Amino acid sequence: MDALIEKLKGQIIEQLNLAEVKPEEINPDSPLFGEGLGLDSIDALELIVLLEKHYGIKIQDPKDGKTIFQSLRTMAEYIKSQGKS
C-alpha cells in the first residue's frame, strides 16, 4: 500500500501541475479537497482521468468519487480493491 501511495503522490503532482508541492509534504490521510491539498472541481475531473489513464479504472457512479477521493489513502485502497495496483 505504501508503495502505491508514493506512486500516486508523483502521479498527482504531475497530472495536477502541483509544482510547488513536494511528495513528502502530502499527508496520505489529509483531505484532498478543501483543506489539505486544496484541490478544486477541475482537479477532481483530472483525478478521474488519472485513474482511467494509469490504472484502467472507470468510475461508473460519480457519487462514488466523494468516498474514493477523500484522501490519498482512500484512493490507493480503491485502486487495490479493483485489483489494479
Added chain:
Amino acid sequence: MSFYVFYGSKKRFKPMSEITSYAHIKHNQVSVNGEIIFQSNPSLSLAEFLSEAYKALGVSYPKFHKMDAQCKLGFVCAEFALKGTNFLTENDLTKIAIVLSNAASSLETDRVHQHSIDDKSNYFPSPAVFVYTLPNITIGELAIKHKITGENAFFVSEQFDADLLVNYTETLIKIGTEAAIVGWVEVDGANFEAFIFLTEKQKDTNKNAIFKPLNKTSVITIYNQTIWTH
C-alpha cells in the same frame, strides 16, 4: 496639470482617467513603465521564461502552475504592472474592469487539446487543459486572484488595437467603471507578447511623472516606449 472631460448636458465635469502603470513583456524581457526590469536568456522557451519571471515577482500563488501559457503570461504581466501601486486598494474592486485582447484567441491551448484527442486509441483529453480553450479565461484568472468583480471583455483583433481598447474602456467608465486593467495578451507558438496598463480616474493623489491621460496617443506611446535589448 489636470485633465477633465465634459459629460452630457448637465454641465458637470468629471475627472478624466489616466494611465498610472504599465508593463510590457516581449523577447523574454519584462519592462515596467518603459524600463526593462527583468530579462532571461533569450534562448529560454516561453514556459521556462514564465517560470523565471514568476519567481522574479516573488509571489506565491500555487494556481499559477495550473494555468495555460496565455493565462500565465497575462498573470505575470498584470502582476508586474500592479506591483508597487495602490491600484487594488484605492479602487473599488466591484468597479474595476478588465479589458484584454489578442489575435490568436486561445489557439495555443486549442492545439494542446486537439493533440490529446487526435489518437482515438490513447484518448485522454485533460479537463484542466480544456477549461483554458477560451481566451477570456485570462480575465477570469486575474479576477479570481484579485477578487475583481467589475465589467470585463476580451476582444480578438488582428493586431494590437489601441483605439478599440481605449474606446471600450472609456465607454465602461461612462457607465460606472472607476478603474481598469487593459491590454494585449498574445501566445501563438513561440511568439508571445503581453502589454497591460492600469487606468483609473484622476485623483489628487495621482501626481506622478509617468501618469498619462487615457487616450489612443498615450497608449501607443507607452506601447512603443520600451527599448528592447534583444
